[in-house]
Amino acid sequence: MSRFLFPRWSNALLPFVLVVGAIAPLYVTLLVAYGFSPKTLEGQYQPVQPVPFSHALHAGKLGMDCRYCHNTVENAAHAAVPPTQTCMNCHTQIHRESPNLAKVRDSYVTGMPIEWIKVHKVGDYAYFNHAAHVTRGVSCVECHGRVDQMEVVHRAQPLSMGWCLGCHRNPVDHVRPPEAVFELWKDTTTTWSKDERLGLINRFDIHPNEYCSTCHR
Amino acid sequence: MLPKFPKILVYGLLVGGSLALIPPVAFARMRATPSPNRPIHIFYDMDFQPKFKAQAPNPLFADGRAMRPIADGAVARGEAYADAHMDEGVVEGQWAVTLPAQMEMSTATLERGQQRFNIYCSACHGYAGFGDGAVNKRAMELVANAAGPVNGTQWVAAKSLHDETTRNQPMGQLFNTITHGIRNMAGYGAQIPTQDRWAIAAYVKALQLSQDAPSAK
Structure with a gap:
């Protein structure tokens, strides 16, 4: 061998x-x-919604304010998806026979909700509060991206804990005057100087903390 | 000088090295491309808890809503009927010409009214109230389409708030129109809180005055 x-x-x-x-x-x-x-x-999640609603048309081209539909955002933790009535404010007349709107009309007649798919879901242990952020100058665009340019909404940010903390630790790059919160086309860091933003931090006493119980209750 | 390696070893290493590039490229593509096949949960942690959050579905109810629609006759906190002036815009059987006693005619009220007008009304009536909002313009385009109105769109041009009839309406009547709608305009009673509707009515009066100021003043 x-x-x-x-x-x-x-x-x-x-x-x-x-x-x-x-x-x-x-x-x-x-x-x-x-x-x-x-x-x-988790980023870039883009579900197919039951109704092909275009934010690019409504919020972008038509320039409708976010709050026309999401009218609870300044007072509540949850930015409500609007009731069918809000769609039908206009769509009883505009595109009133469009096949794309069939589910909206059905919902209007039957009272059954349209089953929109939640895009920006955080874990059930995290309690994000919209009102606390938008009334103190954190724009929609910081978390949701340029929704006014999205034909179909997708997640622009990961919505992870590390990402939340990134802003909580460095709020100065993410605050703007509260009256401009819904103006998604304005870029925070280039539209307002660092001094202006530091001024806002002082004026609104913005000290986002990192205690667990801030978000987890 | 390197000795001669067996061919299979050399090619194996080259192929293996090339294959190793595929996962990072695939991940980079995932990060950059919107997709309905996300989020991917590797660890569920407590992301999905057996509880119902705002506007979540609940299969226990026939309509699938976890949030129950308001029962007939129920009054939400803070929404109790105050008086005919506040809730109906009527004083002693006539349209009110002033704000209700609970509110003050002030710059703050008018600014609030302007902000709310720009959110909810300007889409059709335009920022200055001439009936030239972006939604109105688009609706007119859809009606004027050469091949016939698109998807059966019907549209009556949004009213200029500076028309003779509208200009002479008392504040209470404007409030009533905002609340309940008129002709093709939907009511905004459910969408805009009572005090905000009054603020809008007051702002509309101010807008009208701005275009119809007596020369002596």
Whole structure:
């Protein structure tokens, strides 16, 4: 029985094995950190809604204020999806026979809700308050992106805890005068100087804290 | 000088190295492309708890709503009937010409009215009240379409608030119109709180005065 002898090239292979062996764990770690991060797994969520409502048309081209439909946003934690009545303020007349609006008309007649799909869902253990943010100068655009340019709404931000904390730790780059909160087309950091934004932080006493109980109750 | 490695080893390493590039590219693509196939939950934690949040579905009810519609005759807190002036815009059988006693005619009220007018009314009536809002313009385009009104759109041009008849309406009548609607305009009683409707009515009076100021003043 002949003994196994390592071929001559196996000596030269050793450095390669070491290099690959060093890179492989790094590769796996980075891949998991990048690929399993909320930005990859949760960002850009774009469900198909029961009615093809276009924010780009209503909020963008027609320039309707966010609050025309989401009228609870300044007073309540939850920014309400409007009742069918709000759609029918106009659509009893405009596009009143459109097949796209069939479900809206059905809902109007039967009183059954349209089953819109929630795009911006945070974990059930997190209690985000819309009113607390928009009345003190955090614009819709900070979390929802340029909804006024979206034909179909998608998640522009990961809505992860780390992402929330990014702003809670550095609010100055995310506040604007409260009267401009619903003007999505204005960019926060380029429209208002850092001094102006620091002034707002002082004026409205904005000190977002990082206590667990702020968001988790 | 490197010894001659077996071909299978060299190609295996090259192919393996190339394949290793695929996951990061796929993740990068995920981060940049909206998709209905998200969010992906690897760990559910307590993301989905057996409780009902605002506007969530609840299969226990026939209409599928977790939030129950207001029962007939129920009055929400803070929405009790105050008096004929506040809730109907009527004083001693006539349209009221002033704000109700609970409110004050002040710059703050008019500014609130302006803000609310711009949110809810300007879409059709235009920011200055001439009936030239963006929704009105679009509706007119849809009606004037060469191949016939699009999707059966019917539209009566939004009223200019500076017309003779509207200009002479008392504040209480404007309040009533905002609350209950008129002709093709829907009522906004459910969408705008009572005091805000009064603020809008007061602002409309101010707008009208701005276009019809007596020369002596």
